Amino acid sequence: MIARDRELLVRLGRVNASLGEVALALMAAQDGGKLPADGLREVGEALRTLATDMIARADEVNEGMPVSLAASPTATCALCHAEPVARPDRRTDTVEGRFCGDCVARCLDDTRRDHWCPIDTLARAEEMPTDA
Missing domain, CATH: 1.10.287 (Helix Hairpins)
Structure with missing residues (x-):
């Protein structure tokens, strides 16, 4: 899906x-x-x-x-500030809970070597293992 x-x-x-x-x-x-x-x-x-x-x-x-959840209000994308976040049911410290699907897709589709944006930063933080 x-x-x-x-x-x-x-x-x-x-x-x-x-x-x-x-x-x-x-x-x-x-x-x-x-x-x-x-x-x-x-x-x-x-x-x-x-x-x-x-x-x-x-x-x-x-x-x-x-x-x-279906009827709940959604948060606005932290990057474009226009669209609702992709997954309002996710925590705001996750990519899908903080950014809209369009901004995430644009980030993933950008193959320039110098591309780095807030989505990449948050995704990197999600990937880092936490000390338990």
Whole structure:
């Protein structure tokens, strides 16, 4: 399930990152003031497919979640300060309990050698064994 969830979040991130570019391309392709039907249809289908998959997954997650947790307010991502954390049921000293799925996916997908962010720092702390 984790790989499937990550794939959904990566897809969402890609769509989010490219929506502005797609809108500009559609505006540039306007023919006589009308939007190109094929372009609109393609974008609509891509969004509908992603939305359907995400709603289906949300329904699956809610089925296995206690009602109090499903209805509980979520904390905001400590990195982007915009999205809810990936797992509000986790402690705030864990990656999924502190950052949103989009920020975590971006961090994991960034292969630059000089990349290091708060997610990496917290993940490293989680990996370090504690003296018992």
